Amino acid sequence: MSNSQHPRALSVERWVSDSTRLLAVVLCLPLVDGVFVALVLGGALDSLVGILEVGLLVFGGSAMVAVVLAEMDGSPRRSVGTILAIGAVVIPVAGLQAALAPTIESAIDMAVFERFAALVILAVAAATASAKIAEYLPSPALIIGLGFLATVSPSEATLTIQADPTLVARAMAAASVGVGFGVALAATRPWLQEVVELDRFRFGSAVALGVLAVSIAGMLPSDAPVALLVLGMTALLAFDPARDASEQAEPAFDISPSEEEMADVAGTEPTPLSDGGGSPDSNAESTESTTGLRPGQDRPPWL
Template sequence: MSTSRHPIALRLEQRVGSATKLLATVMVLPLIDGIFPALVVAGVLTTATGVIETGILIFGGSATAAVILAEMDGSRRQMAGSVLLIGAIVIPLAALEAAFAPTFRGFLNLPVFERFAGLVILTIAAKTASSEIGEYLPSPGVIISLGLVASFEPSGFAIRASPEYVLNGAAAAGVGVAFALSIALLSPHLRGRVDIDRFRFGSAVALGVLALPILLGPFDLMQTEAPIALAVLGVTTLFAYDPNAGPADGPAGDGVGDDGDDPDAGAGDDADGTSDVDGAGDDESDVEQSEPPLDAPTAPGPIVDDDVAVLANGGDPSTASDDGDGTDPFADDDSRAPWL
């Protein structure tokens, strides 16, 4: 698996600490920096497609998938419990913020504010795709604040409420929680098979597609209810998923055969992975042949006498030299030549 090393994600991880806190921060962040309220006020959640796209891309997306796959550990039940606990916080907060959307829509110039809302999504997409570009872009909170100032109309201020906005806001957050829960339950299969960086870049493209209809609203361009952003995210998922890749390696030392205690190992295998000569055990005598005892009978050695070598090669016996001990090596009574 390719673990995402996005600089923004790394800085956030260093500040937050544990993986559960990091996941909670990632999923609550759209409620804090104003992205989700801006989408609600802009009217993105008025359709079922907008609810699903907002839930997956804003509350879910590449950041949520990366935290679950690359940072969280434990069993699937533990990870699912953490996601549900975070969802119990995110869903009520999303419903509460969505409840104030009609009030904001009353004292804002919606065509102007919608352009800023689309610009916020496009900025987040750029930051997600490239950290270098994101360093030069303002934060989402700054853009939303400028949009509030530019579109503020105090004459239309009135307290309003609508159950539809509350339900749509809670549904969008619920879709994001369901997305995170599905990633947590499938994490043993997805780890090592999903390229996080490729999925992150595709999510950035999907966010950009989601922002275009809002930005180009006055020009009546890309005004369609077709889930184009979801289609882009689906294609991204196909490209980021490799079914032939193996699962990520577990912690060192927990594999079978790591410490020589593999019950399936052959009887003749030593702890160092080498097989014995006779397959009987780990004794050093099985690996190296022992020297024969001193009193053991030895096989006849090679013929080393130069004179006998001359005869063996078809030479003239008369040319054989004496051995220096005063005896003829080719004499009949010579015990050293019993074969003659």
């Protein structure tokens, strides 16, 4: 079972068990289930704030944080190389989907589809917060498929690819932000594992995703960095340096049995140390016979 206990990571792990493949699937999941396309069509990348929000919350979300900190093994340098290799695939694919977005946009009613895009993000947020809730929610791909069927207008569709270079650059920038966030996590993983509470970050990220969905639906100003502020507060609350200090300050308990305990196990009375009346050899033999200890042993062999 996944060490991270993240609902989305656990669902992916049913098909993927290796940590590297698990991270690759988590990073590529927004591209596969249609969440990223919905965000592009919903106008989430129209500003620098939106690019940062999509990069940190969608590509570099709490699922990626959980996998990097709780699942990956090996040195930080090796983990950084793994994330960069995955990013070399994720970033171009994000640009390709953004290049196809204007063609898709010409065939659908964007005013209605934006509501479905917000609904998709809310479903991802709910699945991030609780695996139990996710069992009763439709998958993001199903929501996007229903939204496309409800808003499609084949008569207005154009079959030519209308790539917008600015939109492609923004999409690749958002994916790069997520990959860069993963690289930073991998480089500082030994320290972050000791001071970050993953469950706090997961719940806070779910709230930030919910705020992003509300922003896409037009209920919040699109240029206000509310989701980023929520994510920053989440990172601050999840940071717990006292957690590492308490682990280092734990006292070391001496679990070696006392002379009276060893005597009780042996069923004899404790033998006092000789105060000079007997020879060292006789004292050693007496100790061995009463406690079961041989010279050089600090506890009986059955302990």
